[in-house]
Amino acid sequence: MLTSTSPGTFIAHTIPKTPRLDLVVVANMVQPGSRVLDVGCGDGELLQLLAETRDVDARGIEISRDGVNECVAKGLAVIQGDADTDLADYPDDTFDYVILSQTLQATRRPRWVLEQMLRIGKRVIVSFPNFGHWRIRGQLLWYGRMPLTKNLPVSWYDTPNIHFCTIRDFVDLARELDVKIERAVAFGPSGGRVRFDAPWWFWNLFGEQAVFLLSRKN
Amino acid sequence: MTIVRIERDEKTNRTDMVRREVDEPRSQVVRFGADKPLKLDAGVELSPYQVAYQTYGELNADRSNAILICHALTGDQHVHNVHPVTGKDGWWDSMVGPGLPIDTDRFFIICANVLGGCMGTTGPASKDPTTGEAYGLSFPVVTVRDMVRAQAALLDHLGIEQLLCVTGGSMGGMQVLQWAVTYPERIFSALPIASAARHSAQNIAFHEVGRQAVMADPDWRDGKYLSQGTSPRRGLAVARMAAHITYLSDAALHRKFGRRLQDRELPTFGFDADFQVENYLRYQGSSFVERFDANSYLYITRAMDYFDLAGEHGDVLANAFRNLKARVCMVSFTSDWLFPTEEARQIVHALNAAGAPxxxxxxxxxxxxxxxxxxxxxxxxxxxxxxxxxxxxxGVKAAK
Structure with a gap:
């Protein structure tokens, strides 16, 4: 950022890189010092945040080679692999937390992936874009077209996101899988959180993104 | 540490040059006497023995910047210098050097000829002190673990307690994995490339073809060719040709040679090397025999065949890595059918199950x-x- 103090003089301010809000929300759900697997960890931004701020043993799975390379260069332990198949290879209860950050909608078998995560982790954290948000509903209702938003900018024929769901859909699935919803957070485009005591229908309409912390009931 | 300068002697013929490298190599050499025998998996002790090695870069004050490179079956310690026999550049010159990924400006890099090799570390071509002749087949069969033990003895000699990293491809990767199992506390990180935790039946089969080719050559003389003044050149060349095919992919061979003919317009309707690919393989075979000992080829392929990390640990690979704290980065290549990705994944799963990063x-x-x-x-x-x-x-600091 450049700020002018007097004509002709510019001082460059170094802005500390602030991590994405959804990543901060996820990170805040993780107990320091725990073992974490990030499924679909991309370039490792969340894992690095967790390693730096929560002192966790951070592991990741990432399908793209570029992502894996970036993670390895950051010193993160990341395996190239496909969440849709490779989660089956992990033993039960290997991790304290298994995280699926902005990836659920891109899996071929979201239910199977969730079941595997609940098997290999004591707790599961899922963050996803809410397809029930009013802006998306509005686009479908008024224009009759698949929605394009700032968070979901890719046309339907190119998007890797093949299994969108709404917050209510996700809550239904959680009930079907008989898991406990320990915490849930929804927030809007400006980062404002949806009131905690609001009913699900309200969250579903005004939450642009959601983060759930789940655990097995037994 | 001083780097031994290597100058090629054009007057001596290649075979003599190789033989000279066996006992008096143009490398640094550490000799272990009767007080420090090497206990081998075969149940015998090897003594005396020597390890020939090259180093690049400088060791820093707290000895924390050492990287050990393990070479492959037909490689040697000449990673980043002109080869004393062939005159070619080092085999990993694109990876090792100033400013390169394995940076000689920052790290102290060591590569030793493997036990059983023929470039100065004790092997079947070395002189047996009890007879004064080359060991030949009286040399004990060695394993990948024995190779690693000899490397550990070298590190003791150099006063290096823990390696920053141990790396290598193919059989080099096997040694890397063996380090992780045998000396987990002596490595800070490990980088095995294109390797596996065991040699597959298919790979053992290929090796057997190579060994049979060597042993079928009448000049092999039951392994005594060195004392009888012959050399199983044809057998070793065939072994190399067969093996070389397995190092390449169908696509790579096709891209390089296709069905193109060698220096001719039409096929000769004979068994000359009509095709470029034949010519290439013949060249590979004949240049290999100039720098490699046939018995070494038998011994080292055998060591790879015996390699089975899980076998040492009740067939559960994860148990092999139980004590490993080092960070590991495993790399495989999509078109590698000798050490396919599936083999690498098994190692990764085992490391994960063992809790290693x-x-x-x-x-x-x-x-x-x-x-x-x-x-x-x-x-x-x-x-x-x-x-x-x-x-x-x-927290590695530079040497200077």
Missing amino acids: VSFAEIETDKGHDAFLLEEPELFAIVRGFLDSAAKKR
């Missing part, structure tokens, strides 16, 4: 198994990133 990348290339020796930008990026982060984590 492991990364894994499969690199897309059509160059086959040999890709680890070639210009492969993605491999360079991974090696650089992994070593940088390991050095940072370990």
